[in-house]
Amino acid sequence: MKELLKKFYDDAVKNNGWCLRDAVALEEEAGIDPKEISEVLLKLEAMNIQRLEADDDKEQLSFSVLSEDGKVTEYELILTYHNEDNGKDYMVYTDNSLDENGNIKTFASIYIPNTTPVELIPIETDEEWDLISDLLESYCEDQYDDEDYDDER
Numbered sequence: 001m002k003e004l005l006k007k008f009y010d011d012a013v014k015n016n017g018w019c020l021r022d023a024v025a026l027e028e029e030a031g032i033d034p035k036e037i038s039e040v041l042l043k044l045e046a047m048n049i050q051r052l053e054a055d056d057d058k059e060q061l062s063f064s065v066l067s068e069d070g071k072v073t074e075y076e077l078i079l080t081y082h083n084e085d086n087g088k089d090y091m092v093y094t095d096n097s098l099d100e101n102g103n104i105k106t107f108a109s110i111y112i113p114n115t116t117p118v119e120l121i122p123i124e125t126d127e128e129w130d131l132i133s134d135l136l137e138s139y140c141e142d143q144y145d146d147e148d149y150d151d152e153r
Contacts, residue, residue: 004030009040012049020061041114063093063118078106079139082113083131089113090123092136108132 008026012018023041026032061077075093082089092108099105109120110128123129 005032005036005040009044012044013047017049018044038114065118065120075107079135080111080113081131081135088128090128090132090135091120092132092139106136108136 004026008018008022011022018041023037026037027034063075063077065073065075067073073095075095078092078094080089080091088110089112090108091111092106094104094106097105108123108129110123111121112119123132
């Protein structure tokens with residue numbers, strides 16, 4: 001078991017990031033103590049090695065939210081961001097539904113990393129919404145050629 005944990009650590013250092021599915025597999029499939037996994041993740045965080053974002057070639061991260069009226073909605077994670085200035089973590093996500101203009105609806109919240117279930121906290125300031133808007137704009141530009149993205153807008 002220690003070999004698997006060392007391999008996870010070495011791979012994360014080599015790739016300058018780690019995937020959530022690999023960390024979960026260490027516990028669920030290999031039976032490694034979650035405290036040992038947390039210690040490795042803290043070491044990686046101290047080295048500024050963060051979780052890799054999902055993309056089309058890898059995992060698609062999703063989560064469910066139970067509303068107050070008992071309705072379950074499935075969301076797909078688009079991106080996460082840690083703001084060094086205010087210490088908050090943000091996530092942008094979608095339910096893949098379309099708005100009245102045919103655009104995919106996106107949502108954003110503050111969240112507490114490494115908690116289950118995911119706790120979403122409303123974003124309340126204009127400055128934070130401006131930050132999210134800038135992040136999403138940059139993300140979209142990275143996902144598409146600048147020319148293709150400009151055509152979409």
